[in-house]
Amino acid sequence: MPTCVLIDDENRSIDTLKTIIENFLDEDLKILGTANSAKEGYQLILKTKPQIVFLDIEMPHQTGFDMLELFEKIDFEVIFTTGFDQYAITAIKFSALDYLLKPINIGELQLAVTKAVERFNSKSSANQIQNLLDNIKSPKDSTNKIPLPVMNGLEMVQVGQIVNCEASQDYTIITLAGGKQVLVSRSIKYFEELLTDYNFFRTHHSHLVNKEYIKKYVKGEGGYVITESGKEIPVSRRKKPEFLNWLKH
Template sequence: MIRAVIIDDEKNNIENVEGLLLKHELPVTIVGVATNADDAISLIVATNPDLLFLDIQMPGKNGFDVLKALPHYHFEVIFVTAFDHYGIQAVKFSAIDYLLKPVNPDELKASISKVDAKLNQRKQNFQLENLMALIRNKDAKKEHKLALASIKEIRFVNTGEIIRCESSNAYTQFYLTDGKNIMVSKPIFEYEELLTNYDFIRCHQSHLVNSKFIKSLIKEDSGYLLLNDDTRIPISRGKKENVLKTLHTLKK
């Protein structure tokens, strides 16, 4: 059984998660609950759980503050939260599971299944460590690492190591500066949302490009981006205006 604690400032949310775990007979035992950050920290230290169900937004100290106060991350985390733009962006960057309130039972089951698989491997939680590095250094955006989960591994790459992303149906292929490619089972629009603030440009339905690797914009043949390695990336008609505007802004 997975030993878990629930941390949420609203008791009805705690009861909801407990009820869903019980109703669907999921392999989770709740060893404690807390309704504020300070109690949560004490509870985690005292119970040494396998899993935290952690709310991001709480009065005073939030869920990230709870994690900042802990010296080690020998547990998994499922964030259970109302939508929080920056918080969710950071969580997605590290490929950590989150559930939006009200919790969907099927999504809860899927998250528990992933946690169970990770705990069986008993590896250090690099995803959580990456998340906390992101939270602590949120203004130093160029130093952030993106978690890319492939079939074989989760690789953490600096945003500056990513040359471009290419869509393949529900998958996204990442092309890296070391010459390697990584296929991730998430659609490209999710990475557009994450990488726009790192000077990536969506120039086509199937392409997302790191502007630092753009050599020039070629106007012939309907227009395309020429990269430093001479790769040609098409520009769709509907995105041409935004590409021109973005490149002009980045040059300033």
């Protein structure tokens, strides 16, 4: 039976999560203990060695991220629980890890636990957690890595190596510096939300481009940009004024 611990500074949040796990979870999950701070949580994990840790991000004195930094080796899965904190959520998404917004939705909890158990059994997410901690230390750094979900797993690439993203139905084609293309099972909107802060702009409903690789803008009804490799990327008429302003600044 999978095991877990709950770490949150609010007893009410712990009680709610505990009730949902005990009464509504399809998959049996044994709760080994609870803690109300990062310090207590660290000791609890060392003592009980759970497979899954439900971890609140914002706690007094130390955050959930601070607690994770204390471990030399992370051999457990993490499901973050948080109120709405866009920066934290973006960082978590950037690392392809799971989070639950409070108040917690039962269906989302069930899905997150199923995925966490699968990751634990395959030992696949230790690098994702380390990637998250590295990104937290240096937000908006183009050397930060982002995991791209591909057919056989995750491919880690530096944000600064992404030239452009192009929608392909429910998928996105990522073009990297050097010309390599990666087909990713995520929508272009997903990447727009993650990469806008890294100097990317969605020029068209099907295109997202990295400013660092724009060589030239050619005028027209909407116009188009030419990347360093010579690829032409359209700019929609509706996006043109905002795009030109972004390009200048």
